[in-house]
Amino acid sequence: MRVLVLGAISFITFRWVLIPIRTEGSSMLPTYAPDKLHFVNRLAYGPSGPERGDVVAIMMAGPHVLYVKRIVGLPGERVGIAGGQVQINGSNLAEPYVRHRRAWDRGEVTLGPREYFVIGDNRGMSAADHDFGRVQADRILGKLIF
Amino acid sequence: MRRTLGIVLAVVAIAVGAWFLFARADPGAPVRARLDAFADMVNKSTVDGLGPEARSAQLGTFFTEDVDVELGSGAAPIHGRATIIGMAARLQPRTAAFQIRFQDVSVTMGDGGQTASVHLTAEFIRRAITNGEESLDAREFLLGMRRVGPDWQIAKVTAISTLQ
Numbered sequence: 001m002r003v004l005v006l007g008a009i010s011f012i013t014f015r016w017v018l019i020p021i022r023t024e025g026s027s028m029l030p031t032y033a034p035d036k037l038h039f040v041n042r043l044a045y046g047p048s049g050p051e052r053g054d055v056v057a058i059m060m061a062g063p064h065v066l067y068v069k070r071i072v073g074l075p076g077e078r079v080g081i082a083g084g085q086v087q088i089n090g091s092n093l094a095e096p097y098v099r100h101r102r103a104w105d106r107g108e109v110t111l112g113p114r115e116y117f118v119i120g121d122n123r124g125m126s127a128a129d130h131d132f133g134r135v136q137a138d139r140i141l142g143k144l145i146f
Numbered sequence: 147m148r149r150t151l152g153i154v155l156a157v158v159a160i161a162v163g164a165w166f167l168f169a170r171a172d173p174g175a176p177v178r179a180r181l182d183a184f185a186d187m188v189n190k191s192t193v194d195g196l197g198p199e200a201r202s203a204q205l206g207t208f209f210t211e212d213v214d215v216e217l218g219s220g221a222a223p224i225h226g227r228a229t230i231i232g233m234a235a236r237l238q239p240r241t242a243a244f245q246i247r248f249q250d251v252s253v254t255m256g257d258g259g260q261t262a263s264v265h266l267t268a269e270f271i272r273r274a275i276t277n278g279e280e281s282l283d284a285r286e287f288l289l290g291m292r293r294v295g296p297d298w299q300i301a302k303v304t305a306i307s308t309l310q
Contacts, residue, residue: 001148001151004151004154004155005150005151005154008154008155008157008158009154011158024281024282025281025282058308058309059250059308060249060250060267060284060285060286060308061249061250061251061252061265061266061267061286061287062249062250062252062267063250064249064250064267065249065250065267065269065284067308067309069309118309131308131309132309133307133309133310134309134310135308135309135310139308
């Protein structure tokens with residue numbers, strides 16, 4: 001009986017609350033290495049939403065294939081990249097998690113009321129091989145907890 | 147304890163029942179089946195004896211004559227089944243180390259069941275010929291599908307930029 005209850009609780013937890021994911025690719029190096037198991041907390045965000053610096057899972061067509069990116073821009077902010085440096089409202093953003101930077105450039109955009117700007121930690125790779133940019137809040141599945 | 151177990155089992159039973167009813171009544175099932183068949187066809191290696199032209203022609207049956215493919219990111223649009231068949235024939239020798247998988251497929255039926263709009267994530271798994279190492283890429287797509295006779299065919303493919 002206990003096994004059944006434990007099984008049901010585990011099923012609910014790992015299906016709707018803590019989603020196990022396996023990382024692919026190198027875009028979040030050095031913070032998250034490829035081919036490792038992590039968990040996404042779907043209940044991490046209340047009405048206030050994600051904060052700058054959070055690493056979040058972003059849905060593509062659904063919850064089975066996800067981007068893992070870091071939030072650098074919040075709704076309403078102006079975000080751009082100049083010479084590899086992320087700028088928020090015209091000021092450089094301190095990013096201690098970035099080890100190497102290539103001279104990426106991206107014109108400034110103003111985020112909508114439900115938009116975030118996300119990017120991977122690995123800025124040593126080519127910008128053409130790295131997916132980053134604006135994302136709608138409803139695509140954010142949750143926050144990576146480890 | 148017994149009450150808790152009863153509640154848990156009841157919730158699970160309701161969920162299973164709802165899923166079973168929903169799955170049985172899913173009008174998009176033939177569309178999903180057709181997409182699964184397409185992925186199977188792409189994933190077949192050349193060991194079944196089919197030559198590149200024959201396989202490409204088979205792949206062509208999954209598309210309408212006037213199919214439009216828009217991959218975005220500066221790629222030129224592709225128009226017509228004949229173009230796709232030609233491209234597939236040229237790519238064939240390389241596709242033996244290439245697999246496709248569809249995830250999170252959602253189907254919305256339209257036009258009295260004669261058309262369907264499909265939102266999905268396509269995973270592309272490439273296996274390096276030299277060391278067998280696999281790499282995975284994924285893109286989000288919107289497909290417009292049309293019923294042509296007994297079959298469903300892809301009439302429009304549009305790549306979606308998840309991050310803009």
